[in-house]
Amino acid sequence: MSAPGTVSFSLRRIGVIAELTVLEAVRQRLFGVLLVLAAGMIAGAQLLREFNFGSSELKFITDFGFGAVTLFGTILAVVTAAQLFFAEIENRTALTLLAKPVFRAEFVLGKFAGVAAVLALFVGVTTGVLVAVLWMREQSLMASVPEAFERGRLVQYGSVVAFGALQWLKFSVIAALTLVIAGFANTNLYSVVISFLVVLICHLQYLAHESWRRMASGVGRTAAMLLAAVFPNFQMFNVGDRVAAGQAIDPVVLGGSAAYGALYLAVFLALAVYVFRRREI
Amino acid sequence: MFSGVVRSRATTLLVVLVVLGVAGWTGARVGAGAWAVLRADMPVLTSADIEAAAGEGIMVGLLGGFRAVTADFLWVRANAVWEEQDIPGTQTLIKLVTAVDSRPLLFWINGSRMIGYDMPVWRIDAAAREGDAMPAVVQARVYAEQARAAISLLERARVYHPEEALLVIEIANLRHRKLGDLAGAAELYRQAARLPGAPYYAARIHAEMLRQLGRERDAWAWLVEVHRGLPREDPMAMAEIVLGRIRELEERLHLTEGERYAPRAERLPVGGQ
Amino acid sequence: MSAVPPPAISVEGLTKDFLLSVRGYRVRAVDDLTLQVPAGQVFGLLGPNGSGKSTTIKVVLGLIEPTLGRTAIFGVRSAEVRSRLNVGYLPENPNFHRFLSGRELVTFYARVCGVDRARLRDRVDEVIEWVGLKDAASRRLSTYSKGMLQRIGLAQAVVHDPRLLILDEPTAGVDPVGSAEIGELILRLKAQGKTVVLSSHLLAQVEDLCDRIAILNRGRLVLEGGVDDLVTEKGRDALIVRGLDASALGDLRGWLDGRGAELVAVEKPRTTLDRIFREHVAERMQAADAPTAPGPGTEGRPR
């Protein structure tokens, strides 16, 4: 607690702001997406039975499940971060809040923590549904095609959960990145569009990284070099294919990707705070 | 306090970019180990793949880290056109799927079965429907053609999966059933049986093929060698059945008591039985 | 501590330019403004739309940076977060989190301001009752009328019991009855010894409330002073008399002449339309106690 007449940076205030942010997401029915997606995953898994893929059906369920989590999680991360941030700016509720003894850093981190909690809920529910669907399907496949399960279960459930955790980290990085962009932007739409563009570039960063040395000098080469230097490599979180193929995630990969994600999370959050402090609200 | 000019977005942006540059340099070191593994896992895109992908409008899926899902989608489509007995459609999609994601064996093996076993039947049926029934000689040629196409797909798969027994077995089956090449198939089964993680039945089938080729002595020697290496506790290994085959062959070869195979477990009588 | 307590707000040489384009076009919202708000008074910041009132307030609250000059609250520079410990702020046209109920909103701001957990509920109920929204406290803000929003805004501004309240156009867009009620609350704050700064573009409306006013135009200070000093015309007195007929008026005129004074004008006293409307509505409400009549008592009732 701070002495009377002084204010110190407070995790409690960040928590209060985060709570409000989650409440807003809940009441604005951002979770409708979630229910639709979970239902879609279950329905999609049923459709796959139409084709007699045998035990490979588990790979398909895992691939589609991971794909859905990754795609919708990315969309949710960008849209909720931008939406919940601009709701405060456009309704001028940020003014009321910042006229209280609240640091701008607390505001940004509180918004982020709320979005991260929403994303954790999203990943938790979707991964949970995926594990349940896989488990039940594997159970029935073990009865109908036992020869495919000679060496035991095919699905690496631990790795499915680890995949979910790593995706949550990636979505949190995306949310923090969106807050940096929102700090520059004047409108919600603009920051959503730019954020998606940046996320796409981050997925292709490795190509720029691998190619700029080979390119002839010129504008293209400089551009590729800058892209490679400035944007993070989001393929670092792309660990799902192995899991779908029934292999566990390599601990080196898991550790390295988590460290990479944590680094960028810290960097983007620091930048989001920096940009917002310099923003004229 | 900052003046309005210093506080401009350009300055802020510059600071952000510099920080990101430093982060990128650090991140490349932090994530180097993980990235080496992940990168090695990512199939190399050839320009032909990219052309095909661009034509199919799946470029974003490919580049955005949705390679497996993209391939799965295409595979589901391949199965849909397969049900309609659409030969060019099925062929194109099999090629595309295996180009997009060369890792799952399912695409290669099931693709080769569509080409090698289903397509000749479709061709013959289609000709019959058009009142142009093929004579047996022509039918045989169709079967052979399709089998060779299937084998060439599987050979391509072997470039990506050189140690995979199931691919070799698949080729052996086509040689045996569709090209009537029993000796070639037998040799492939032998090769398959020696690959790591090969199913136990590969060795048994190799023996059976040797027997059919009249090489009963070779079949016996092979099975004896196989039986020595079989785990007794794994029911899928079917050690009992292999031993039964060995005994059958010994009967037919009229081997003496001394020549017969004596597995270790039989030499050491188990108390109680 | 110096012997003289610092003023509630001090603004020294404040200039604020807004950059309108990257090319460097600027608009000067506040131009070299210097003023002080003494503690314990109701201070009116007046001026037409666009005269820089809200901008001045935002700089004082540290929400935007000044281009030039300095501002402080109770002697603490606005740039420091602790300057806002003792301030409650009601923004212009407040637009609170619509998905919250009135009670949730006030609770949120109370927690942000660090109101003791043990006292939180009581304090929130207390201020909601104070602004007269007890019955509407659990309704979503999206169902609140303009006047109710202003009052819940006032509740969140006072919830942590600050010494200074800054109210930006607290009665803008609110009907006369609602405005009068807000005026009432402001006077009660003054009675509690709070300093209140309110801005308005309706000069007449705040005349009754303010002890002191400053009038801005195009970002510049036009006039500042005590209300009494400004509106009373020195050397003149007004008498309001009942039952004076024409002959008595002639006598009075003569009597005044004898004392060297002059009767300048004889007029019927005028009330304000505002006041007539308020009195009329209040009468009707008392007579019928009608639940359909507009006013805070019915506004707050759930449908």
Ligand SMILES: Nc1ncnc2c1ncn2[C@@H]1O[C@H](COP(=O)(O)OP(=O)(O)O)[C@@H](O)[C@H]1O
């Ligand atoms: N964020 C801003 N960007 C650009 N101009 C602004 C901004 N805020 C206010 N202004 C301009 O500054 C002037 C003063 O505005 P304001 O302080 O809101 O006036 P008031 O509150 O007295 O109506 C106006 O001309 C307004 O257009």
Ligand SMILES: [Mg+2]
């Ligand atoms: Mg204003």
